[in-house]
Amino acid sequence: MSGNTPSVTPEVMLAFYRRLYPFKSIFSWLNHEHTPTRLFTHREFAFTLPGDVYLRYNSFNNADELKKQVCNLNPTRFEIGPVYSARPKDKKTVRPAAFSPQLRELVFDIDMTDYDPVRTCCSGADICRLCWKFIAAAVHVLDKSIRDQFGYQRLLWVYSGRRGIHLWISDKEAMELTDEQRKALVGWMTVIQGGKEMHKKVNVRQGTKPLPPSIQSSMRFLGEVFTNLTLGTQKCFQKREGWEELLRLLPSGATTSALRTQWDEGPQRTSAEKWNTDLGERYAALGPPEHDIMKAAIEDIILQYTYPRLDAEVSKHRNHLLKAPFCVHPKTGRVCVPVDPSSIDSFDPEKVPKVMDLLDELDMVPPTAAGETGEHHSDWERTSLKPYVDILDKHVLSLMEDVRQRKKQEPNMNW
Amino acid sequence: MRQKPKASGSFTNAGSVEQHSNLKYPTRLNFYDRPPIEDITLEEFETCALDRLRVLAEIESSFARNRPWDELKKVTSTQCENHGLKLHASTAYTEDLDGQRRRDHVGHFVLRLAFCRSEELRRRFVKAELTLFRVRYEEDGIVDKDVFHRSSKFDWEEASDEELAQYKSQLAAAAASSSHTHATSSTSHTAEETYYKVRWTRVPDLVEKRKVFLKHGMAFVPRREISSIVLQEFQTRLEKALEMTAKALPRLDEDTRIIPILDNLSQGFLAGVSSEWGNTTSSGDGSEVTADMVDDIARKHYPACMRNLHDCLRRDRHLKHFGRLQYGLFLKVLGLSIDEAILFWRKSFSNIQDDKFNKEYRYNIRHSFGLEGKRANYAAKSCQQILLADQPGTSDNHGCPYRHFAPENLQTALLSMYSSQGLTSADLPEIMHTVKNGHYHVACTRVFEITHSRQVSKGEGIGGGESVTHPNQYVTKSRELEVKAQVKDEDIVMG
Numbered sequence: 026m027s028g029n030t031p032s033v034t035p036e037v038m039l040a041f042y043r044r045l046y047p048f049k050s051i052f053s054w055l056n057h058e059h060t061p062t063r064l065f066t067h068r069e070f071a072f073t074l075p076g077d078v079y080l081r082y083n084s085f086n087n088a089d090e091l092k093k094q095v096c097n098l099n100p101t102r103f104e105i106g107p108v109y110s111a112r113p114k115d116k117k118t119v120r121p122a123a124f125s126p127q128l129r130e131l132v133f134d135i136d137m138t139d140y141d142p143v144r145t146c147c148s149g150a151d152i153c154r155l156c157w158k159f160i161a162a163a164v165h166v167l168d169k170s171i172r173d174q175f176g177y178q179r180l181l182w183v184y185s186g187r188r189g190i191h192l193w194i195s196d197k198e199a200m201e202l203t204d205e206q207r208k209a210l211v212g213w214m215t216v217i218q219g220g221k222e223m224h225k226k227v228n229v230r231q232g233t234k235p236l237p238p239s240i241q242s243s244m245r246f247l248g249e250v251f252t253n254l255t256l257g258t259q260k261c262f263q264k265r266e267g268w269e270e271l272l273r274l275l276p277s278g279a280t281t282s283a284l285r286t287q288w289d290e291g292p293q294r295t296s297a298e299k300w301n302t303d304l305g306e307r308y309a310a311l312g313p314p315e316h317d318i319m320k321a322a323i324e325d326i327i328l329q330y331t332y333p334r335l336d337a338e339v340s341k342h343r344n345h346l347l348k349a350p351f352c353v354h355p356k357t358g359r360v361c362v363p364v365d366p367s368s369i370d371s372f373d374p375e376k377v378p379k380v381m382d383l384l385d386e387l388d389m390v391p392p393t394a395a396g397e398t399g400e401h402h403s404d405w406e407r408t409s410l411k412p413y414v415d416i417l418d419k420h421v422l423s424l425m426e427d428v429r430q431r432k433k434q435e436p437n438m439n440w
Numbered sequence: 441m442r443q444k445p446k447a448s449g450s451f452t453n454a455g456s457v458e459q460h461s462n463l464k465y466p467t468r469l470n471f472y473d474r475p476p477i478e479d480i481t482l483e484e485f486e487t488c489a490l491d492r493l494r495v496l497a498e499i500e501s502s503f504a505r506n507r508p509w510d511e512l513k514k515v516t517s518t519q520c521e522n523h524g525l526k527l528h529a530s531t532a533y534t535e536d537l538d539g540q541r542r543r544d545h546v547g548h549f550v551l552r553l554a555f556c557r558s559e560e561l562r563r564r565f566v567k568a569e570l571t572l573f574r575v576r577y578e579e580d581g582i583v584d585k586d587v588f589h590r591s592s593k594f595d596w597e598e599a600s601d602e603e604l605a606q607y608k609s610q611l612a613a614a615a616a617s618s619s620h621t622h623a624t625s626s627t628s629h630t631a632e633e634t635y636y637k638v639r640w641t642r643v644p645d646l647v648e649k650r651k652v653f654l655k656h657g658m659a660f661v662p663r664r665e666i667s668s669i670v671l672q673e674f675q676t677r678l679e680k681a682l683e684m685t686a687k688a689l690p691r692l693d694e695d696t697r698i699i700p701i702l703d704n705l706s707q708g709f710l711a712g713v714s715s716e717w718g719n720t721t722s723s724g725d726g727s728e729v730t731a732d733m734v735d736d737i738a739r740k741h742y743p744a745c746m747r748n749l750h751d752c753l754r755r756d757r758h759l760k761h762f763g764r765l766q767y768g769l770f771l772k773v774l775g776l777s778i779d780e781a782i783l784f785w786r787k788s789f790s791n792i793q794d795d796k797f798n799k800e801y802r803y804n805i806r807h808s809f810g811l812e813g814k815r816a817n818y819a820a821k822s823c824q825q826i827l828l829a830d831q832p833g834t835s836d837n838h839g840c841p842y843r844h845f846a847p848e849n850l851q852t853a854l855l856s857m858y859s860s861q862g863l864t865s866a867d868l869p870e871i872m873h874t875v876k877n878g879h880y881h882v883a884c885t886r887v888f889e890i891t892h893s894r895q896v897s898k899g900e901g902i903g904g905g906e907s908v909t910h911p912n913q914y915v916t917k918s919r920e921l922e923v924k925a926q927v928k929d930e931d932i933v934m935g
């Protein structure tokens with residue numbers, strides 16, 4: 026899809042940083058307040074420069090300093106790390122013991138490449154509107170689980186610029202989680218496990234006991250996803266390779282052998298026919314012990330084909346760096362924009378603004394009264410980037426409100 | 441050390457203790473939230489800490505050896521008994537409960553000072569202390585546990601009947617999907633189960649394994665899993681306390697009497713040790729060892745470090761300074777008298793003229809026996825000292841082969857030293873793995889087990905699950921086993 030897009034030149038990037046990048050909003054989002062706190066000043070920024078030069082442990086006193094340095098270095102992208110116990114730029118001069126990650130948004134990374142075994146439309150780095158629906162399903166499940174089970178409310182979803190999505194959680198407790206707690210939360214959320222050589226990747230219960238309630242609560246939704254995507258658009262069991270994979274996941278026995286014979290003789294049957302009719306009718310006719318075993322297998326298969334696939338390592342450690350929102354994907358030129366989870370179903374990654382188009386938009390509208398010679402803090406307001414910055418700003422307002430509430434309750438808060 | 445009493449002497453943790461209200465320490469278990477505030481003598485300071493260190497060091501080597509939990513529990517209890525750290529239940533009226541609990545209290549706080557000083561030490565200390573606490577917590581009777589739960593403010597809230605009714609099916613499903621044992625009666629046992637509500641962050645282990653029901657960040661912890669809250673709380677508080685202590689510690693530097701003790705303690709932990717083997721002569725049956733017995737004992741009973749020195753001495757007819765020192769003190773404690781020692785060295789240095797020997801070596805040997813110079817009674821070097829002090833140079837033979845040999849050389853050396861006693865190349869991967877992870881004393885202990893496999897099984901160490909902490913302890917235990925085996929064989933012949 027990026028075949029005839031001209032590559033993003035350094036000049037384009039520099040213009041984007043100078044005129045469009047919403048530094049003020051990013052600052053407030055990381056800082057939770059108007060006046061700079063440790064949340065910003067002790068925060069690590071890492072820059073990737075052309076030629077794979079990677080500069081770590083940068084930190085800044087305020088948004089202007091950050092902007093100045095970004096425009097100076099003109100990085101292809103930059104990443105955000107944790108809040109350390111000392112300013113990252115002083116790392117070399119403080120004792121190692123006095124330099125450790127303290128706070129960090131709880132982050133998740135969902136990447137389309139992890140869905141290769143369960144999608145047929147694309148593979149590798151490619152995505153299309155069809156398989157993006159898997160990401161949309163993951164957003165629904167994860168967003169609901171985090172809010173309902175863990176009680177977090179300050180969630181920011183960000184399109185990763187090409188084939189995935191990031192989630193940043195900024196609730197106070199989430200920021201303070203230790204690595205051990207992050208690992209525990211990831212364990213709770215991880216349902217798909219095991220490498221290529223492992224066929225059955227869902228092992229979340231003992232035998233045929235009921236699913237854990239946290240997973241059970243998503244089953245109805247995931248059943249629809251399975252019908253629409255796995256059986257529908259992806260036609261996962263259409264080809265021999267696909268239905269063989271399904272048969273490997275079913276309990277061995279009479280039912281499974283009967284299905285194998287039937288599909289060998291009638292390979293043209295659709296995925297929906299194979300699942301709903303061929304398997305479904307046999308399942309309904311099973312007696313008690315086999316019925317329970319088959320029920321568990323069917324639920325596990327639905328999970329394996331639809332449950333969110335998380336990149337666990339990203340979430341486990343406070344010191345993991347993650348690309349900042351509003352960076353530009355160097356190949357596609359698309360901006361990593363925030364996404365409203367309630368409209369994720371209509372989100373089309375192909376409609377995300379590209380950096381070149383945004384600069385064109387700027388050139389077409391007349392400059393504001395303030396003139397174009399000075400700062401360009403809010404030039405984005407005059408482009409199609411605006412609705413996305415608005416999402417972030419709205420999110421920032423709720424973070425600031427949280428701080429205000431906490432300060433009311435405990436006036437001597439030193440966070 | 442004398443710490444000034446900061447408050448009145450009373451030390452009570454609890455609001456509601458019915459029994460033993462006269463105890464200063466009303467509960468057997470201690471969260472160590474408050475430092476001991478009574479006077480502590482320097483001797484008490486050191487002995488309480490050393491005893492506790494031995495227990496913790498054994499816990500560490502239990503982990504390194506992958507002991508199953510039940511075995512670890514048994515070994516740890518035995519170690520506690522051996523080192524005066526057994527804590528009796530509050531119902532044991534005849535015991536000096538306060539005395540035991542005070543020793544436990546003081547030892548813990550001294551070791552905090554020793555182990556707060558690096559992140560690595562803090563991590564290992566927390567792990568070992570948490571294990572000790574868990575062993576004791578699991579031993580605790582219901583009454584003691586209840587008193588303890590009430591005395592430490594755990595801040596858990598019982599789930600209300602409305603909540604239990606509202607989340608009935610989820611609680612049942614959470615219990616059923618996670619438990620191995622309550623397979624059939626999943627619905628019936630939740631009906632009467634008590635649930636406690638805590639923030640999920642206080643039970644990460646239960647969350648990771650999906651053993652609880654979560655709602656808006658609150659974990660519903662069934663009563664049978666309550667130990668998770670207690671253990672997690674212990675760990676969290678100790679971690680925080682150690683960081684605070686680390687920040688406050690520089691002020692302690694004023695007390696020069698304490699720092700060397702603390703240094704010694706933390707080094708002991710690194711080497712897996714601290715030992716009483718250095719000073720007492722300890723031949724298996726108390727009889728003297730003569731110079732001409734040494735070859736035989738070396739072949740049958742030496743740990744690798746001493747075997748290496750002995751073989752080098754035989755090969756080169758000489759040993760360099762640190763090698764002589766390490767081996768000489770070892771032989772003294774093994775049971776060689778001063779005369780036998782001089783005889784041994786004289787014969788061993790067969791390339792050297794009498795003149796030179798008398799001038800350069802006799803004095804040093806007598807000196808090491810405390811017969812010359814300042815007449816100090818030098819102790820034989822422990823594993824800790826061998827591991828950490830006087831790193832061997834390229835032409836030296838002293839040190840610990842497990843630590844100071846290249847892996848290939850260590851394997852060759854072990855096979856040539858011990859294959860006659862049953863060590864085969866099939867044993868090497870396990871030993872080399874332990875070495876790679878820096879658990880040299882565990883590797884040495886494993887070799888002891890293998891070379892004494894007729895009498896010692898895996899995990900028993902040099903007896904009672906103990907690990908090697910001193911070369912003399914190794915050789916003595918080995919010789920004791922030989923005596924026992926002979927007695928047994930004689931029995932068979934007689935019968």
Ligand SMILES: [Zn+2]
Pocket residue numbers: 144146147151152153154155156157
């Ligand atoms: Zn696709």
